[in-house]
Amino acid sequence: MEAWGVALIKVVFIWAWTLIIATLMTWVERRGSAMIQDRLGPNVCGPFGILQPLADGIKLFTKEDIVPEKAKKILFALGPIMFALPAFSAYAVIPFGDKIVIGGKEIILQVADVNIGFLYIMAIGAMSVYGIVVGGWGSNNKFSILGGLRSTAQLISYEVPFGLALLSVVIIYGTFSLREIVLHQQGTFLGFLPNWGIFKQPLGFILFIVTAYCEANRVPFDLPEAESEIVAGYHTEYGSMRLGLYLFGEYVNMYTLSALMVTLYFGGWHIPYIDMSKFLGPVAYGIASFLVFFLKTCFFLWLFVWVRWTVPRFRYDQVMSLGWKSLIPLALLNLFITAFLVQLTI
Amino acid sequence: MGKPEVKRDYTLGERLYLVEIVKGLGITWKHFMKNFRASLQKGPHTVPTCWQYPWDKREISPIFRGExxxxxxxxxxxxxxxxxxxxxxxxxxxxxxxxxxxxxxxxxxxxxxxxxxxxxxxxxxxxxxxxxxxxxxxxxxxxxxxxxxxxxxxxxxxxxxxxxxxxxxxxxxEGRLKPKRPPVPVAGAKDAKAAGPQKAKSAGGGQGKGLKRGV
Amino acid sequence: MAQDYVKINIGPSHPAMHGTLRVIAETDGETIINAEPEIGYLHRGVEKLAESMTYHQFIPVTDRLNYCSAIPNNVAYEMAVEKLMGIEVPEKAQLIRVIMMELSRISDHIVCVGILGVDIGALTPFFYLFIQRETIYEMFEWYNGSRLTNTFGRIGGVEAPLFPGFEQKWIEFKPELMKAIDEMDKLLTHNRIWMDRTIGTTAFSAEDALNWGFTGPCLRACGVKRDLRRDEPYCMYDKFEFDIPVGKYGDVFDRYWVRMIEMYESIKIIDQAIEMYKALPDDAPLMAKVPKILKASEGEIYSAIESPNGELGFYLRGDGSDKPYRLKIRPPCYMVYQAFGELVNGEMVADLIACLSSLNVIAGELDR
Amino acid sequence: MQLLERIKGCLGGLIIDISEFHGDIAVEVDRFKIVEALTRLRDDESLSMNFLSDLFGLDNKAFYEKPKKKAKKGDAEGEEEEKPKELPPRFEVVYLLLSLKTNERMMVKIRVPEDDLEVSSVTSLYKAATWPEREAFDMFGIRFKGHPNLKRLLMWDDFPAYPLRKDYPLEGRGEERSLVYGD
The missing domain is CATH 3.30.70.3270 (Alpha-Beta Plaits)
Incomplete structure (x- = not known):
């Protein structure tokens, strides 16, 4: 019974936390892009405009909910939910800290330490495309359908290098559990480098980050919603909170993917060369590990924003050819080399 | 007719995507830091584009054509x-x-x-x-x-x-009256000098005034 | 078996449409099979309007042709009227015209190149350039009180000398502008994503371009070295040193590149013009002697200048009254845009947008 | 008069009238021979007028309604037998040509009577004439034979009048009120 209670608290905490991060990210994105572009951005609501997401939320909630006359009503309603739900669920298997001891009880800072965490991420991540396709189709708008189709093709193509890049990580650590992968990354590698995934998988990391951008529909892979070509892609016809769910889902996806990057390649909650558990109390250690993990995640979240406002957008066929002609061969090569090296060392 | 074949060679750096993207990230980072510092300052118009309009207005030209x-x-x-x-x-x-x-x-x-x-x-x-x-x-x-x-x-x-x-x-x-502009100097009628070739034409029979007709 | 294509209607209200343009494209997947541009959504009957206005009254209307750079329109019209009436414009006025025209050429190219970046997804360089455009507008504002629709110049000259701090402002502004253009260059030109998007898209051969009546940067991008400033000099352009950049294939990248280089060339011209301007005495005439009520004799003329978009011509027929009998504007992008269907045929939907922004079609000028 | 001489040499008998005003040469040719005239001007070695700058229509009505001008026009009418002398053709189509070789410009004009508004299209020579011809059709009702897609360009398809004609009022006749929106 107690285990249930703990699990529930963790779930509620991580949902709320993700929500807060996603809302804050909309503000960071707007302020950050403004700073990059020599502007100020929203700075009126609250100090530094930090309450802007709240204002946006109120606006989205109170706006009239318009359903196009010729839209397929059920699909139209289903789309945003199908997009947002997997985005929220994916975080369940990612460890957001090491462990914390409260009342003599050790609690792992992870909603569920599933031993197939990897497969869960892959499966849930691929689900979100349904939300886009269903929404695009249900809108009964040519631009929406184009956006939906672009998204499908893109996700199917990039799922392969994404999976292959992950597979190399699995080969190295020999486990599917994300928590165990992080635990493996303690200490040093080759004597002087932190024992992080990125130093064992440099090519794999580049492949992973490129495909992650594609999975998250971010620039330079934001073709499904390329606003200058196909208006707003799959969410052309959406308004009010339905649109809000799509936008929200995107940021939650970003958060999940950033956390995944930290987990796999940047040592999770480890600080290089320092073992925090040695000199911190159990409670302080739990909080510190959580914060370290979060700060690392923040960097990747910011990278999403930073890249978005720096590079132009690909064209549809170029994304395809990049995926199939460059990334998949590279991912296969990476997998092969990894397997070979692992075989040598064992 | 038809579209011409386009052949351009990419350098290795261009081929690899990431080199130029990283350079670009450097430029945007510089701008970010500059503006981040500027936005922390108090006072109007700290960032070059932004005037916080109702509170802070830009200086307009004394000869502005308004109301x-x-x-x-x-x-x-x-x-x-x-x-x-x-x-x-x-x-x-x-x-x-x-x-x-x-x-x-x-x-x-x-x-x-x-x-x-x-x-x-x-x-x-x-x-x-x-x-x-x-x-x-x-x-x-x-x-x-x-x-x-x-x-x-x-x-x-x-x-x-x-x-x-x-x-x-x-x-x-408010002391915002338009300054009096001096009258524009007008060329004298007589010195209608050739002030640069007004549409010089190799065969365009001079600046012929009036209409000439005839086959 | 008959094949069905998807018809998508881009515009007149679409986030990537510059003004009120509309393209009806038949697509096979993402590939465009057939695209037909439709125009006329901003048709205001400017030519009809001209027939009811005096020669002077029409100057503000010309502002509204190419609203991204009003000054070349004003000057083109004024030069046409001056040619019709045989008025010689004083040297100093011509220099002011050159300076102002080149400034607005820079601002027009800024708009075109910046928006091209936005349409290909790079929003940031757009802002870097538009800040500089703001300074140019400020200079216009200090010159004659208006920023966008300048109503610059009068028939027979200009209305005012350059404002006192002009040169200082220009000297301060020039490095900023060059830095912004450089940043755009660094952010985009060698970026593989940008190159892939622009190189080879909507390439056009020089023969086709001439046959379709291309002028300006779009023609020069095809490799034809033609610039009215050099070929049919007006406003003392033959006294300035500047290069005419040409492209090779006439694709989006070449159009972009020609415009980027032209901004640098315009800076050169302004530098020289300011030097020449300073050498003239303060009381040098700015206006030719023009009668208060302008009446043209019977006759017809055609006068053209190199506006930022290409050859901007005015055909004028006078009938002895104070109003033009017939005025015909030859807008540069009108001729370019009619080839749009041919340009984008076989390209993809994303290229359509890139092509459109690289042509710099301005609806006000297109529909008149 | 070098250009003038060359034009005369090139077109020869096709010229009905030739005038020069402030250096701009305007040549009037027979309206049935416009394609031939433009071809000759383009292919002539010394002229090579190979760029069509613009093409547009023009309504002469008000022009010749003034008696003074009527008399002036009179002497140029000799070659058009089928038209009565008092009523010269109402419309003109003006072609602005440019030689990219010598940077010279000229105008070629044809006159089109109101009762037979058909002119052969020059789109086969210059693609640049595609929209200008549509616009001339739109604004004056001059029909261009052989044009690939002759329909209204700036006004909507059902617009009942030709707005740039001199008898069309500046403020319109309220056609937009009869527009039907939607399906």
Whole structure:
């Protein structure tokens, strides 16, 4: 019974936390892009405009909910939910800290330490495309359908290098559990480098980050919603909170993917060369590990924003050819080399 | 016909995507840091593009062509004599003037022998080209610096004489009157010298005036 | 078996449409099979309007042709009227015209190149350039009180000398502008994503371009070295040193590149013009002697200048009255845009947008 | 008069009238021979007028309604037998040509009577004429034979009048009120 209670608290905490991060990210994105572009951005609501997401939320909630006359009503309603739900669920298997001891009880800072965490991420991540396709189709708008189709093709193509890049990580650590992968990354590698995934998988990391951008529909892979070509892609016809769910889902996806990057390649909650558990109390250690993990995640979240406002957008066929002609061969090569090296060392 | 074959060679750095993207990230980072520091400062207009409009307004040129004003001379008399030049020259036809004759005892109010009984400018039609200002012999109508012209009704956007003179009085109070521009030097009729070739043509029989005909 | 294509209607209200343009494209997947541009959504009957206005009154209307750079329109019209009436414009006025025209050429190219970046997804360089455009507008504002629709110049000259601090402002502004253009260059030109998007898209051969009546940067991108400033000099352009950049394939990248180089060339011209301007006495005439009521004799002329978009021509026929009998504007992008269907045929939907922004089609000028 | 001489040499008998004003040469040719005239001007070695700058229509009505001008026009009418002398053709189509070789410009004009508004299209020579011809059709009602897609360009398809004609009022006749929106 107690285990249930703990699990529930963790779930509620991580949902709320993700929500807060996603809302804050909309503000960071707007302020950050403004700073990059020599502007100020929203700075009126609250100090530094930090309450802007709240204002946006109120606006989205109170706006009239318009359903196009010729839209397929059920699909139209289903789309945003199908997009947002997997985005929220994916975080369940990612460890957001090491462990914390409260009342003599050790609690792992992870909603569920599933031993197939990897497969869960892959499966849930691929689900979100349904939300886009269903929404695009249900809108009964040519631009929406184009956006939906672009998204499908893109996700199917990039799922392969994404999976292959992950597979190399699995080969190295020999486990599917994300928590165990992080635990493996303690200490040093080759004597002087932190024992992080990125130093064992440099090519794999580049492949992973490129495909992650594609999975998250971010620039330079934001073709499904390329606003200058196909208006707003799959969410052309959406308004009010339905649109809000799509936008929200995107940021939650970003958060999940950033956390995944930290987990796999940047040592999770480890600080290089320092073992925090040695000199911190159990409670302080739990909080510190959580914060370290979060700060690392923040960097990747910011990278999403930073890249978005720096590079132009690909064209549809170029994304395809990049995926199939460059990334998949590279991912296969990476997998092969990894397997070979692992075989040598064992 | 048909589209030409395009062949351009990419350098290795260009081929690899990431090199140029990282360089680009460097540029945007520089801008970010600069503006981040600027945004922490207090005071208006810390970031080059942004004026926090209702609270903080940019300096506008003293000869800005904004909302019109009708000028009074030093003795407080209306300069306008309702000659109608501005009305005639206006490309948007937004000025309507009614002329009145100055009666005995009213000389202290009006500078000329006639005056404008009503003077209306439809600011919705006006394109702020400044031709009325140029056409006015008396220097009575001048485009001022007012640019906040939005209003709730069409009628409110028609500026009448009272509002136009009010504009002048306010501008005078704030010291925002347009500086007098010196007259533009005009070339003498005789020295119509060749000031650069006006459309020189290799075979274009000179600047032939008038129409020549004949097969 | 008959094949069905998807018809998509891009515009007149679409986030990537510059003004009110509309393209009806038949697509096979993402590939365009057939695209037909439709125009006329901003048709205001400017030519009809001209017949009811005096020669002077029409100057503000010309502002509204190419609203991204009003000054070349003003000057083109004024030069046409001056040619019709045989008025010689004083040297100093011509220099002011050159300076102002080149400034607005820079601002027009800024708009075109910046928006091209936005349409290909790079929003940031757009802002870097538009800040500089703001300074140019400020200079216009200090010159004659207006920022966008300048109503610059009068028939027979210009209305004012350059404002006193002009040179100082230009000297301060020049490095900023060059830095911004450099940043755009660094952010985009060698970026593989940008190159892939622009190189080879909507390439056009020089013969086709001439046959379709291309002028300006779009023609020069095809490799034809033609610039009215050099070929049919007006406003003393033959006294300035500047290069005419040409492209090779006429694709989006070449159009972009030609415009980027032209901004640098314009800076050069302004530098020289300011030097020449300073050498003239303060009281040198700015206006030719022009009668108060302008009446043209009977006759017809055609006068053209190199506006930022290409050859901007005015055909004028006078009938002895103070109003033009017939005025015909030859807008540069009108000729370019009619080849749009041919340009984008076989390309993808994303290229359509890139092509459109690289042509710099301005609806005001297109529909008149 | 070098250009003038060359044009005369090139076109020869096709010229009906030739005028020069401030250096701009305007040549009037027979309206049935416009394609031939433009081809000759393009292919002539010394002229090579190979760039069509613009093409547009023009309504002469008000022009010849003034008696003074009527008399002036009179002497140029000799070659058009089928038209009565008092009523010269109402419309003109003006072609602005440019030689990219010598940077010279010229105008070629044809006159089109009101009762037979058909002119052969020059789109086979210059693609640049595609939209200008549509616009001339739109604004004046001049029909261009052989044009690939002759329909209204700037006005909507059902517009009942030709707005740039001199008898069309500046403020319109309220056609937009009869527009039907939607399906």
């Amino acid at each position: 019109h004003m009708l000028l009074l001379d030093e003795e407080g008399r209306e300069k306008c004599v309702a000659c109608g030049m501005c009305q005639r020259v206006c490309p948007a036809k937004c000025i309507t003037i009614k002329r009145g004759k100055v009666k005995e005892g009213e000389e202290a109010k009006y500078a000329g022998k006639t005056y404008c009984a009503s003077f209306e400018i439809d600011l919705l039609r006006c394109i702020f080209c400044g031709l009325c200002e140029e056409a006015c012999n008396k220097g009575a109508i001048v485009l001022g610096q007012g640019y906040e012209l939005a209003d709730f009704s069409r009628q409110a956007c028609v500026a009448d004489k009272k509002r136009l003179i009010g504009n002048f009085l306010r501008a005078k109070e």
